[in-house]
Amino acid sequence: MPTPAAEHAPGLAPADGIAARARGLTKAYGSGETTVLALDRVDVDIVRGRFTAVMGPSGSGKSTLMHCLAGLDTVSAGQVWLGDTEITGLKDGELTRLRRDRIGFMFQSFNLVPTLNARENITLPLDIAGRRPDEQWLDQVIDTLGLRDRLRHRPAQLSGGQQQRVACARALASRPELIFADEPTGNLDSRSGLEVLGFLREAVDRLDQTVVMVTHDPGAAAHSDLVLFLADGRIVDEMRQPTAESVLERMKRFDVIRAPVDDADRSGRK
Numbered sequence: 376m377p378t379p380a381a382e383h384a385p386g387l388a389p390a391d392g393i394a395a396r397a398r399g400l401t402k403a404y405g406s407g408e409t410t411v412l413a414l415d416r417v418d419v420d421i422v423r424g425r426f427t428a429v430m431g432p433s434g435s436g437k438s439t440l441m442h443c444l445a446g447l448d449t450v451s452a453g454q455v456w457l458g459d460t461e462i463t464g465l466k467d468g469e470l471t472r473l474r475r476d477r478i479g480f481m482f483q484s485f486n487l488v489p490t491l492n493a494r495e496n497i498t499l500p501l502d503i504a505g506r507r508p509d510e511q512w513l514d515q516v517i518d519t520l521g522l523r524d525r526l527r528h529r530p531a532q533l534s535g536g537q538q539q540r541v542a543c544a545r546a547l548a549s550r551p552e553l554i555f556a557d558e559p560t561g562n563l564d565s566r567s568g569l570e571v572l573g574f575l576r577e578a579v580d581r582l583d584q585t586v587v588m589v590t591h592d593p594g595a596a597a598h599s600d601l602v603l604f605l606a607d608g609r610i611v612d613e614m615r616q617p618t619a620e621s622v623l624e625r626m627k628r629f630d631v632i633r634a635p636v637d638d639a640d641r642s643g644r645k
């Protein structure tokens with residue numbers, strides 16, 4: 376049996392309860408003097424069956440973290456695992472398959488195909504992969520998301536909230552190990568946004584899914600179990616059982632920390 380300390384040793388595949396893990400995750404864009412260090416030696420464990428939110432000021436590395444954890448972007452240094460598969464070092468084809476088979480994605484723009492109806496959009500990733508849907512699971516997802524009577528509608532015949540629900544069902548359809556949601560409520564009015572957050576919550580609580588959501592909205596983060604706060608490419612804090620108020624308070628502290636630096640810059644001091 377590994378000791379708890381050994382479990383966190385670099386190079387060791389994560390235990391069962393961890394859906395994704397990063398160790399020393401570093402991502403630099405550009406080279407030489409123009410290098411931007413988007414992620415700076417990030418260590419993170421995404422716990423299975425939980426709803427994790429990622430917050431932080433603009434440019435702090437939230438999207439980069441999500442893209443590196445999801446195998447959508449290469450890393451400059453460090454290691455990333457999805458379950459017990461180390462994804463850093465996988466070839467493009469292997470990564471594509473892994474994303475298709477084991478990860479669900481939800482983006483701010485719903486990315487639905489306009490010529491397909493809701494059901495066809497939901498099963499599209501499975502169809503592309505040549506996989507048959509698990510009908511029982513699909514029924515459960517469709518009912519949980521309240522889409523039963525909308526399945527034959529095309530995206531243009533659905534409201535924004537309904538379209539995002541279809542996108543949510545599409546992310547869930549393959550029963551992925553991990554769902555990444557990038558600002559999933561960004562294009563929605565507050566009521567539809569609340570609905571979608573409620574469905575993501577249900578996906579975790581009732582369907583035992585694991586969700587990682589990038590958001591700017593403290594109210595959205597309040598639906599999660601755990602908020603990770605990023606600043607300048609590092610995880611600087613985390614908060615369990617967040618409320619909109621507590622997240623907002625924490626976010627305000629980033630502004631306070633930044634202000635003196637800005638002042639120093641303006642006065643020409645280093």
Ligand SMILES: Nc1ncnc2c1ncn2[C@@H]1O[C@H](COP(=O)(O)OP(=O)(O)OP(=O)(O)O)[C@@H](O)[C@H]1O
Pocket residue numbers: 404405411412413431432433434435436437438439440
């Ligand atoms: N393709 C790229 N080329 C160069 N720099 C990039 C690239 N993508 C991101 N960056 C830089 O990396 C840093 C982190 O960007 P990232 O998009 O991850 O931040 P974010 O926290 O998601 O920001 P936002 O909240 O504004 O979406 C930023 O300084 C950004 O300018």
